[in-house]
Amino acid sequence: MSARILAAVMSAPRRPIEVREFPRPDLPAGAVLVRTACSEVCGTDVHLWHGRLAGVPYPIIPGHVSAGTIDATRGPVAGIDGSSLREGDRIVFFDVHRTCGRCRACTVHRTPTRCTARRVYGITDSAADGLYGGWSQAIYLEPGVAVARLPDAVSFEDYIGAGCGLITAMHVLDRAEIHAGDTVVVQGTGAVGLSVVALARLAGASRIVAIGAPASRLTLARMMGADEAFDVTATAPSERAERIRAETHDEGADVVIEAAGSPRAVEEGLSLARDGGRYVIAGHYTDVGDSAVNAHRDINRKHLEIRGCWGSEARHFLRALSILERQAASVPWRSIGERRYGLHALNEALADAEAMRITKAIVDPWS
């Protein structure tokens, strides 16, 4: 890699993405420089571009989940499995590069995603501080980042196709406690929803119903394992509810998972779960307004369990890798990443993502 590194920078909300040159960083002991193979544009990047997240230190280099090969290390660096990492190794890393491990959220409550010291590649670090994002030819991994070898069975395209959607979906799966034989409804067919569909299938769900749009994503949902995929724009809630009840002894779904990010989805999701069922809310990453919830009908009498799900932890990253290693051949994660964009095409990628013309844009910093 040359001494000058190109990276795409989001200088401020709603400003065009610019490609800038950065110097090759000096590495302290334990640090790694990664030659990026690919990164992704996910829904969070669209939120970042609109300025919907608080406390972001623009300018930033976006791109939180990324993959590449080790260009250089300084001194011995251990992978999370304890092995020694070397130049040329194909690696991936957990994008959450810091939680304190000492606060009450980290320890007493075991909710490290709520640690106030949490920092995430592509989101929480300024471009002035270095190569902390994947929309770049190189990524600086500071000492302590959880780095893992990418298993041979997993291509870069498999990994990025799954991307942060799969890692988030691993956390959703924890919260959802799907049992073999369950009927599962997944609201939303973006990157998270599609991975939830695949994981619900792996976890033994007997019937999986996806609700989303557009048609291309519904096709993907079926490829990922959905038995049925409703176009949310072309079917009425009552029609969906009737169909689901007809397939579930008139009970409703055992588990409903929200990955849609709309207040109406919450209202519908509550009605689709059976009495004593479970509803995981994972798609409200930003504030899109209130839902009207009838506590008597939707929660109390229904004896329902509702669980919010925020972010992901190292264990989800590591288990996602295990799943990919075994299932990359049988689950079409790579199909989620439809189109590759060079660094100069990322304004277009953001526009395509927001308009849902693509499911996920792959960032290829060398094209």
Add this chain to the structure above:
Amino acid sequence: MSARILAAVMSAPRRPIEVREFPRPDLPAGAVLVRTACSEVCGTDVHLWHGRLAGVPYPIIPGHVSAGTIDATRGPVAGIDGSSLREGDRIVFFDVHRTCGRCRACTVHRTPTRCTARRVYGITDSAADGLYGGWSQAIYLEPGVAVARLPDAVSFEDYIGAGCGLITAMHVLDRAEIHAGDTVVVQGTGAVGLSVVALARLAGASRIVAIGAPASRLTLARMMGADEAFDVTATAPSERAERIRAETHDEGADVVIEAAGSPRAVEEGLSLARDGGRYVIAGHYTDVGDSAVNAHRDINRKHLEIRGCWGSEARHFLRALSILERQAASVPWRSIGERRYGLHALNEALADAEAMRITKAIVDPWS
């Protein structure tokens, strides 16, 4: 007991309660006739009088949780502990006298409170069918009702003071999973809320905050174990929130329990729970309208868990008895039942309960 039995009948919604005479019933094998010692007027009875519950076969004899002595049995009758029951035994019984034990709610989902065949003394049986309620000098226990001896350490007044509130609260406690050291907020200081306060204390909560009204119930809440009791009519939600955060490392409560039955309580409760905490909704027995819930702020980002809680099961009745046997002396359950009313005074009792002039009316069918 004479051949003519007096019972108070609710003939239709909003009609005055009338006292009628009933014949002493013939007992089939396995049945029990109970000479009522006392019963109660609870919030459900107020709902029944207003006609807020669906499918009630008026006229009915209200009174679901009751206690008395065995007047007669037909053939050998076993208590739930397997012992033989005899005339003169002081007994209590689980008011839910039928669930099918075979449907998917009873078996697969283990939510027998959602069994469609569920029947409850004082609510689901017509006075035309017999003495199926406690506002009566005698109660007919059909074969199969779960009957237990009242432990010697527990007086009738202890049992009815706790009443259905304690049994419901046992279920709430299951759902709440309180850990020793937790801060618990209880919304509502009616019979359920007060028992929840006592059980939270027994379960090791380090700090218990009650929110309710009127002053007399707040005094009771403190007697039951609340460290702090806010008058919901005299303090602002922001004041309550600030105080609770100040006492919890600025986090909010570990567990919040709703036993208030208002849409605003749900909105406040969501805000009082800490990130990763738990919120049990138990007070929305009837439909009082929608709450505005922000899924981003209140559930998703908060990584919150919300659990509805409906009705109670035999295991809650039995564990309530165990708790009473050990704790009747140390927890002032009997203080919840403030005033005794004869059968002819039950219109007044309903009015007093609705106006919150009393916490709980005790029904004494012999006064």
Add this chain to the structure above:
Amino acid sequence: MSARILAAVMSAPRRPIEVREFPRPDLPAGAVLVRTACSEVCGTDVHLWHGRLAGVPYPIIPGHVSAGTIDATRGPVAGIDGSSLREGDRIVFFDVHRTCGRCRACTVHRTPTRCTARRVYGITDSAADGLYGGWSQAIYLEPGVAVARLPDAVSFEDYIGAGCGLITAMHVLDRAEIHAGDTVVVQGTGAVGLSVVALARLAGASRIVAIGAPASRLTLARMMGADEAFDVTATAPSERAERIRAETHDEGADVVIEAAGSPRAVEEGLSLARDGGRYVIAGHYTDVGDSAVNAHRDINRKHLEIRGCWGSEARHFLRALSILERQAASVPWRSIGERRYGLHALNEALADAEAMRITKAIVDPWS
């Protein structure tokens, strides 16, 4: 069906099975007479023949899990889904035909398999009391037995091939809490072990290792989903342990399930689970002696969780049906039932089962 019904009777331990004639029973209201299509010989029957179970009222008609068509009903009979059952319907039923639903085991502890009133077809009822077993041309279903229509997608052979092994395995699955991506070791390749392998696969296990014998069952284990199958008679425990550690980051298995019924299996199983893992013991249906357990090394320091699993509940029967309905085509349950035996050949069937010449004998009372 004629007025004379043939059934195979186990008159006493170790006595030859005899075929006797029984009269067609009169049906009380709510009862069902089933024309048996097939039943099974399982390990329990071998135990029964050796007299290893206490309190069995010989003579008995063995055969607990069976399937058939309705020959006659008396009055309306509802299936567990609430539908009306009619003559000619293909049905199956839960072999546990009575638990009291009122004792502390049934209610407080939610362990109905430990109810002392529990009764099971083929085991707990004397032949003198009627057709309470499946080794018979007809089975008497007393009122209250949980009867279900066999889904069209499931043949009698699928159902009996899975048989009581699958229903027990459903309970094991509950106790095992397998997560997608887990490595699971299954000790024992009898009917329970084979179904556990299939369910572990359905529940998302990434790697499944079976340990058993003989070769024919190891082949079946691979067909059911095992990635690897060790012949317990041809490999050393140390060899198995090394291989499993090599495949699990040197940790050991996430979940180990015992369905082998030997004291040595318990000792090996404890050593194969990883620190913080789970070990389900399900194969010790009878007393085969003590295991030497080092509480320091195997449990305490290992931070292990061990769970016994006894019998099965209606929910496992019903969920087994759901699983079969969806998976009968993709999981070769029917291959477990290798050979059919008529009523006169059941001595041979017991001998073949005990000698492990077959995996499971199918009883065909009409051949």
Add this chain to the structure above:
Amino acid sequence: MSARILAAVMSAPRRPIEVREFPRPDLPAGAVLVRTACSEVCGTDVHLWHGRLAGVPYPIIPGHVSAGTIDATRGPVAGIDGSSLREGDRIVFFDVHRTCGRCRACTVHRTPTRCTARRVYGITDSAADGLYGGWSQAIYLEPGVAVARLPDAVSFEDYIGAGCGLITAMHVLDRAEIHAGDTVVVQGTGAVGLSVVALARLAGASRIVAIGAPASRLTLARMMGADEAFDVTATAPSERAERIRAETHDEGADVVIEAAGSPRAVEEGLSLARDGGRYVIAGHYTDVGDSAVNAHRDINRKHLEIRGCWGSEARHFLRALSILERQAASVPWRSIGERRYGLHALNEALADAEAMRITKAIVDPWS
């Protein structure tokens, strides 16, 4: 504090404890020097002295749980609550001063007590590396140690009386999942067992039975909340079992907790738990041999759950502080620490502890 610091050193197994002088250490940024108020001699120290733990880098300064005041800090040091720590603050710290936070034990399995990088004050660090133990006038807290202010309501004597026994017992409580109304048996009346008794009481157990010795500890057990305390040397297992069954509907205890460290205790504990109950094994810190476990009778048929419990986590330390803050006045933890020993008397303290002449020795490095 002077420039020369006295500390008691265990130079090798079974060698007399010696008092040596150490230089006052230089502090790197973020480090703290604590003026020890008191430390403890616990069972682990007896094990250390006998050389029963592997990999201990003798010579060491023992003493893992300790308390004191801040003598000096280098630069700003934050307490675990985020506040700034200053000279003179009364503080305590979590004795586990390092886990990696990145390995599979720390992340995927959430069992940080099994992290191979785990280091503990008083055990895993050589005296050659500095003041890493509490049997010393000063303790060196390296950067990153979890330090907390000791709440005003808690005296040093309360804290050390509870000591590592309480912190371990907090973990046991997690594993035990005691419900209000449960009967709990605690095997062992050492520091862990006594704190388990107190926590079981706080968690709502209705009946607590302790089994231990000698008489002085049984008296303490009753003070901590036991309803009954059996002298293990003066009563037979059958007598204990009969009494417990008589008090539990002939079922056995809901939860049994082993904190005794003998193979026979495990055998008895399995027999004392009820069907479907729970058994937590926490006392086998070292290898004392095998228990004979009948998997049929004790685990499988009993549908039992057995959970090992190893070490403790930061969350247990922090919750122990919360419990102490609220309960120091009502639970006599300080009574566990019976006698104070100066640094020159620690050989005697070890001998007294091993002979059970005292329950816990308090180390006062200034006497």
